Every structure is written in C-alpha cells, then in structure tokens.
Amino acid sequence: MYQDYYGLRDLPFELTPNPKFLFLSRRHSEALSNLEYGLSSAKPVTLLIGEAGTGKTTLLRTALESDRCREVRCVYLNNPALTRAEFVETLARRFDLSPRASESKAALLAELEGTLRERRAAGVITALIVDEAQSLTVELLEEVRLLANIETTTEKLLPLVLAGQPELADRLNDPALRQLKQRVALRCDLTTFDLSETASYIATRIRTAGGDASRLFTREAVRLVHEYSRGIPRTISVICDNALVSGMALGRQPVDRAIVAEVSRDFDLHRTEESANILLTPSDETTTSSPEHGVAYVAPAIPSSSPRAIDEEDQPRRAGWFGSAGR
Incomplete structure (x- = not known):
C-alpha cells in the first residue's frame, strides 16, 4: 500500500498479533x-x-x-x-x-x-x-x-x-x-502506555518494518496519537496506519499533527489531555533494546522546538524523544 512511498519493507501497523513487531513496555x-x-x-x-x-x-x-x-x-x-x-x-x-x-x-x-x-x-x-x-x-x-x-x-x-x-x-x-x-x-x-512508551512503540514498529520513525511522524503528531489513543496499543496502530495512508494521499511527509487530528476525528476518538503538560525528558541519543528478542535500535531524535522531523545526520546533536520506555 504505502510501503514504497515511505521506504518500508512491511506495513508497520497491521493489527495481527505478530511477535515480530513486539514492543515491550x-x-x-x-x-x-x-x-x-x-x-x-x-x-x-x-x-x-x-x-x-x-x-x-x-x-x-x-x-x-x-x-x-x-x-x-x-x-x-x-x-x-x-x-x-x-x-x-x-x-x-x-x-x-x-x-x-x-x-x-x-x-x-x-x-x-x-x-x-x-x-x-x-x-x-x-x-x-x-x-x-x-x-x-x-x-x-x-x-x-x-x-x-x-x-x-x-x-x-x-x-x-x-x-x-x-x-x-x-x-x-x-x-x-x-x-x-x-x-x-x-x-x-497489562496497562496502557504512557507518552514515552507510545513513542517507543511507534519507533520500534517502524524500524522493524525497515523505516526511520523520525522521517514518518513529527514529535507533535506522536504526542497527539498518544492523546487520542489513550495509550492503547491497538488504537495507536489504527491511528498511525490511517495517518500514513492520509499522508501519502496528501503528499505530506512526515505525518503532522493535523493529519493525526483528522484521522482521529474520522474514527470518532476523543482526545485526552492527560499528557498535554507532560514533556518527554530530554536526553542524549537513546538506545532501546529487548534482550529477549534481540531487538535494538538507536532512538531517532527531534528537537522540541521543531514541528517537523530532522535529518538523520543531525540526530546525535539533538535531544531524544523516541526514548526508552522507562525501564
């Protein structure tokens, strides 16, 4: 569907219970x-x-x-x-x-x-x-x-x-x-994800599908995904999948806040403000790993002042936002 447009090998947000895309909070x-x-x-x-x-x-x-x-x-x-x-x-x-x-x-x-x-x-x-x-x-x-x-x-x-x-x-x-x-x-x-876990979930699935999360979603788009999904993994996947379809149709990459809001309204999802005042803690470039399954990735980073994704070569100098899940 949209794999070629975003440079992906697989669809990252399918709803089938595929252990390949497992993210562990x-x-x-x-x-x-x-x-x-x-x-x-x-x-x-x-x-x-x-x-x-x-x-x-x-x-x-x-x-x-x-x-x-x-x-x-x-x-x-x-x-x-x-x-x-x-x-x-x-x-x-x-x-x-x-x-x-x-x-x-x-x-x-x-x-x-x-x-x-x-x-x-x-x-x-x-x-x-x-x-x-x-x-x-x-x-x-x-x-x-x-x-x-x-x-x-x-x-x-x-x-x-x-x-x-x-x-x-x-x-x-x-x-x-x-x-x-x-x-x-x-x-x-099992509990729902907090904001940091939602971001890590999105990043993990995109990386597993062969993509770069920092090029597919802006920081504010991810924050809004969390607010509309209330941290429920299945709902996160539904929003992200449809947002990527809309982004391709509109020719907009990365997916921004407006696209997430429109998709969420289409599904009659109601936003929660519980994370509105929560900022992801700035940190150096973060690595998240899952020893049980050999999954490791360098977390992409986006500066809080930028509404759009940054280039990959800028990442080591930026504050991380797709951070670890607070383990």
Whole structure:
C-alpha cells in the first residue's frame, strides 16, 4: 500500500498479533516473563488481565514461541462463548480425543488425563489457553477448575492461562468461584502506555518494518496519537496506519499533527489531555533494546522546538524523544 512511498519493507501497523513487531513496555516485559514461567513450569492457573487492545494475544503468541516454552504444546481457545456441551466437544476435538470423550465429561476427563500423562512422560508440557476468558459463564469457569485438578503427585498436567479484560478478575471474586481463584498461581496485568512508551512503540514498529520513525511522524503528531489513543496499543496502530495512508494521499511527509487530528476525528476518538503538560525528558541519543528478542535500535531524535522531523545526520546533536520506555 504505502510501503514504497515511505521506504518500508512491511506495513508497520497491521493489527495481527505478530511477535515480530513486539514492543515491550516494563509491564509487558514483566507479563511476558510470568507467562513463560507459568507455562514452562506448569503452574496451575495463570491470569493475563488487560483492557481490549493492550496486546494480550501478541504476548501469548510471543511466550509460546520463546525458548523457555519450546517443550510446551498449546491448545488455544479464543471463542469461549460456548455451552457446557460445546465446551466438552471442543476440548475433545482440540486434544484429539475419541468421539466418546466429546459426549461425556467423565469420559473426557479420564481420556484427557491419560493423554496428558503420556505426553508428559515424553517430556512435553500441554497447556490450555483461553482468550477472552471474561466471556466464560460461571458453569464453564467451574469446568476450567476441574481441568486444573488434573495432576500427578508432583506436578500439574494441564497448566491453564486465562486471558481477559478486567471483568475477568472481578468475576473471580464471586464466592462461587473461590476454588478456581485459589488455584491462580500467577497474575499478569497489562496497562496502557504512557507518552514515552507510545513513542517507543511507534519507533520500534517502524524500524522493524525497515523505516526511520523520525522521517514518518513529527514529535507533535506522536504526542497527539498518544492523546487520542489513550495509550492503547491497538488504537495507536489504527491511528498511525490511517495517518500514513492520509499522508501519502496528501503528499505530506512526515505525518503532522493535523493529519493525526483528522484521522482521529474520522474514527470518532476523543482526545485526552492527560499528557498535554507532560514533556518527554530530554536526553542524549537513546538506545532501546529487548534482550529477549534481540531487538535494538538507536532512538531517532527531534528537537522540541521543531514541528517537523530532522535529518538523520543531525540526530546525535539533538535531544531524544523516541526514548526508552522507562525501564
């Protein structure tokens, strides 16, 4: 689409959960470590809590591709709005169990335990991940608890990850679900980005796509992206993607504040002023890195007095604005 215009290899702001474009804020980095630990150590239940669009699915896929989880095989459910019978049938099919297991919960549990024991004896951990778990009924959450009970005398055979919006955590406070809550071994909470993290997120994705962020967005455009997106990664990507399309159509590069404002209005987004008085701390040229994935980049820099991007050769003498995420 606009790759040639901006000199990119890939589209930097696609909404698919591609670990290649992963950006780790401090909270996202902590959550990823907890997910990897919970899966590789076969913890009974791990919670991943975050608002819609904060990157839960991307983190899950990244964890499963990590070296720590190379012996983990995952059954992934992303449509938990099922009846109890449909839930049993789905599990039987995903775990490659017999037709009889799909018709009886008792048969399912017995056959599943045998399968899990065989896999574990072969050195394989099998995990169940339920995305959008806030949509599970109380009855299905109780079924999940029964799955968490499958164990030997020394270890859990089916580690579970329940990923969902904050309502999931609220629902686990229901007295009817206290036994499930007691089995939660790890909890990961994702928060929205602050201004510095939004800037780093944009820079990381553009660099991964083969571009130079300082030539694609002005400082004030990034600030406005943050205000309209409220620091939600998915919304940041939507705004930036459409702003780049508009910039190409208008023949304006880099994308400026006016383009971001127009795109945000088109999506009926409402600006928050919470970052209006927050200035990014000036610093020397900054390097942001993610040791887990070997990503490193020199942060492009734009002077606060300039409404437009500066030339690459000026960067070492300028204050950084695509700085680190405050790690």
